[in-house]
Amino acid sequence: MRPPASASILVPNTPGSRYFSASAAKGAGWETVSGDASTCHVLAASKARALGEWGTKLGKPDYQSLRSLGWRVPLPFEFPFAGSMQHELFVNSAGNITFERPESQLYLERDTWPDGTMNSVAGSINDRAAAGQEKMICVLWGLYSPNLSKNGIYVRRAADEVVVTWQVERYLWFGEAYQPLGLNIFQARLLPSGTIEFTYQQVAEKDGITGLFYGGSDGIAFDALTPVSVDASDQSLKISSVSATLTGTTLRFTFQMAKPIVRSVPEGMLWYRVFLGQGPHSCEIGFEVGRKSRPYLLRDCTGVPGFKVNGDRLDLYVSTFEVQSVFGKGMRWSADVLRDAHQGANFQYSAGEDVFHLPLPVAPALHFATAKGYREGNLLEVFHYPQVSKSVFPHLRYIYQRVPPQDDMAVVLTDFRIDDLHNHQGSTGGGYNVAIRGIGNGPATVYDRPGLIGSSKLQVATGPIFLGPRFAEFLNDGDKHYHNYANAIGWMAHELTHRWGMELQFRNPEDGRIENLSGGSGHWRDFLNTPSLYSVWKMFSDKPYSEKSQMEGFVYEELPGGNFRRVPNPWNLPTGFSALDLYAMGMLAPDEVPDTFLIAEPRFVGIGVFGGRKVPVRIQDVIAASGERHPGARESQKEFTIGIYLLHEGKRSAYPDKLRQAEGIEKMLVEYFRVATGGRMVLAPRAISPVPGGRPRASSR
Ligand SMILES: [Zn+2]
Numbered sequence: 061m062r063p064p065a066s067a068s069i070l071v072p073n074t075p076g077s078r079y080f081s082a083s084a085a086k087g088a089g090w091e092t093v094s095g096d097a098s099t100c101h102v103l104a105a106s107k108a109r110a111l112g113e114w115g116t117k118l119g120k121p122d123y124q125s126l127r128s129l130g131w132r133v134p135l136p137f138e139f140p141f142a143g144s145m146q147h148e149l150f151v152n153s154a155g156n157i158t159f160e161r162p163e164s165q166l167y168l169e170r171d172t173w174p175d176g177t178m179n180s181v182a183g184s185i186n187d188r189a190a191a192g193q194e195k196m197i198c199v200l201w202g203l204y205s206p207n208l209s210k211n212g213i214y215v216r217r218a219a220d221e222v223v224v225t226w227q228v229e230r231y232l233w234f235g236e237a238y239q240p241l242g243l244n245i246f247q248a249r250l251l252p253s254g255t256i257e258f259t260y261q262q263v264a265e266k267d268g269i270t271g272l273f274y275g276g277s278d279g280i281a282f283d284a285l286t287p288v289s290v291d292a293s294d295q296s297l298k299i300s301s302v303s304a305t306l307t308g309t310t311l312r313f314t315f316q317m318a319k320p321i322v323r324s325v326p327e328g329m330l331w332y333r334v335f336l337g338q339g340p341h342s343c344e345i346g347f348e349v350g351r352k353s354r355p356y357l358l359r360d361c362t363g364v365p366g367f368k369v370n371g372d373r374l375d376l377y378v379s380t381f382e383v384q385s386v387f388g389k390g391m392r393w394s395a396d397v398l399r400d401a402h403q404g405a406n407f408q409y410s411a412g413e414d415v416f417h418l419p420l421p422v423a424p425a426l427h428f429a430t431a432k433g434y435r436e437g438n439l440l441e442v443f444h445y446p447q448v449s450k451s452v453f454p455h456l457r458y459i460y461q462r463v464p465p466q467d468d469m470a471v472v473l474t475d476f477r478i479d480d481l482h483n484h485q486g487s488t489g490g491g492y493n494v495a496i497r498g499i500g501n502g503p504a505t506v507y508d509r510p511g512l513i514g515s516s517k518l519q520v521a522t523g524p525i526f527l528g529p530r531f532a533e534f535l536n537d538g539d540k541h542y543h544n545y546a547n548a549i550g551w552m553a554h555e556l557t558h559r560w561g562m563e564l565q566f567r568n569p570e571d572g573r574i575e576n577l578s579g580g581s582g583h584w585r586d587f588l589n590t591p592s593l594y595s596v597w598k599m600f601s602d603k604p605y606s607e608k609s610q611m612e613g614f615v616y617e618e619l620p621g622g623n624f625r626r627v628p629n630p631w632n633l634p635t636g637f638s639a640l641d642l643y644a645m646g647m648l649a650p651d652e653v654p655d656t657f658l659i660a661e662p663r664f665v666g667i668g669v670f671g672g673r674k675v676p677v678r679i680q681d682v683i684a685a686s687g688e689r690h691p692g693a694r695e696s697q698k699e700f701t702i703g704i705y706l707l708h709e710g711k712r713s714a715y716p717d718k719l720r721q722a723e724g725i726e727k728m729l730v731e732y733f734r735v736a737t738g739g740r741m742v743l744a745p746r747a748i749s750p751v752p753g754g755r756p757r758a759s760s761r
Pocket of ligand 1: 558581
């Protein structure tokens with residue numbers, strides 16, 4: 061148990077002011093001790109302040125989301141925050157208070173699944189607050205258990221103060237997250253003067269976010285880029301300039317266009333893009349416009365950028381500490397607007413390229429307990445496990461400088477806990493180095509990316525991921541006992557199979573139209589019937605479970621009266637492949653693929669029961685829409701070299717128990733692919749390679 065910690069931050073806040081000053085209360089202090097870069101921060105107390113009265117425990121939440129529950133609380137007095145007088149606040153289960161909107165709504169806009177980290181959440185809140193999208197008092201942000209009988213959140217309202225107290229433990233699900241380290245008890249007091257006080261009685265966890273997120277400001281401006289192409293034929297795509305500005309911990313990129321910013325296009329896509337790069341490292345910050353629009357971060361950067369659209373001006377915000385963890389100091393940047401109209405028309409207008417150097421550190425890390433005086437931008441401090449890029453690219457580049465790049469597939473593991481909220485990770489998807497036609501656009505397009513992944517042979521990769529609780533050899537979900545690393549195999553099988561999509565289409569026999577069989581992101585549609593052809597449950601469980609495709613869809617049973625029952629199945633466990641998966645993978649010839657069906661115009665009848673029209677899905681209609689698979693099942697690759705890498709900190713060798721665990725997982729993965737493909741596919745493993753830290757560096761701030 062950690063000693064009690066306390067901190068007190070006084071924030072004079074007058075309406076209309078753009079900045080806050082912060083100064084630590086004398087005597088009280090939350091000391092932050094930055095450990096060695098490979099260890100996490102330690103919270104320690106110099107002096108604990110007693111918690112004030114807790115008040116009433118909050119009951120049923122007013123707002124629900126998977127990650128953050130919310131309660132609306134009217135304020136007994138006007139409270140100044142973020143430049144305006146607030147009359148109500150939202151208490152959120154994730155250890156924070158928001159204004160104007162509950163975090164359950166905000167969370168959906170910066171969803172952290174699957175690769176969120178404490179740093180990327182802090183960055184996203186910072187970016188979005190700078191853009192005016194969020195206003196948050198962050199006492200100790202974390203993903204706490206939604207079980208309100210175990211966790212309690214309390215509110216006390218009086219004429220002279222509002223007190224919110226959290227007594228919370230982190231969440232752990234069968235397929236996600238980490239063993240909680242204990243209870244966390246912390247409190248925020250809001251006073252009519254605008255003073256905000258945080259008190260930490262007990263903090264068991266080692267990571268979290270504290271801060272005040274109230275907006276941005278205009279900081280140091282860098283030279284603007286001017287467009288290379290001034291003769292744009294489409295005036296709405298004509299760039300007048302793109303500029304960069306730095307405020308506190310936020311970089312802002314501003315597109316000044318000749319015409320109003322486009323928020324939707326009827327067909328095709330449009331992107332406003334900023335590229336950052338240095339050597340092999342790159343980030344893309346953009347605003348993607350289709351039928352709807354959304355901001356995004358790509359390549360080595362993760363999280364959700366802030367954005368603001370005002371007439372002909374678009375602002376994109378990204379946190380400097382996110383960018384610095386990729387580049388260090390100094391990088392090239394460029395910007396463009398790209399229009400892909402799906403008709404072969406492809407317009408791209410560049411705003412040129414320039415170099416700017418960010419001094420390092422741009423803004424020294426804030427330590428709340430000792431922060432004093434004036435500070436630009438949001439105030440935040442992030443406590444986190446070692447920051448290891450959640451993008452697999454830098455790890456692969458590092459690995460393939462040391463190990464010959466012979467893998468077709470690669471998995472990167474760590475033997476130590478890293479900054480990662482869910483203990484999950486997506487994959488690179490298909491399309492790397494080897495083109496396959498007839499199974500969708502992704503797998504048919506070869507990205508010229510040996511520079512990005514360090515290999516011209518690799519086809520798919522996933523990781524990095526810590527061998528956390530769900531990677532155990534034996535597991536229990538409360539109903540069944542599992543063995544042979546069931547959850548690890550379920551995750552790896554899914555991510556590696558993204559090499560082939562799933563992106564098949566078919567010609568609907570009812571009306572002859574071409575339709576997707578995937579619901580986007582390479583997963584089968586929810587109403588496509590995808591039973592496994594070869595069952596695998598016996599390898600992993602003491603009791604049978606239903607097996608839909610490893611790539612989603614569902615198994616449907618036809619009921620009398622024309623309804624369909626969706627057979628329940630456990631989440632993320634190893635299941636076999638449907639015939640369509642095996643066809644896309646090149647393991648089944650067209651004449652070996654049995655018909656299946658999808659449910660058109662589905663309607664909810666009862667729990668797990670749907671009405672709708674049964675539409676046959678036949679392989680000849682798939683080929684009519686997607687084209688013939690090339691290479692065909694006879695010539696397709698059946699043997700795949702897989703490399704599994706275990707990252708460990710550089711100053712020690714890999715932990716032997718984690719190495720044994722990785723070896724056990726690899727053995728089962730080989731067996732899984734053999735059984736699930738009816739003996740057609742062979743994974744040829746290379747010996748597990750322990751990889752000492754280097755570029756996949758542990759850094760902390
Ligand atoms: Zn997936």
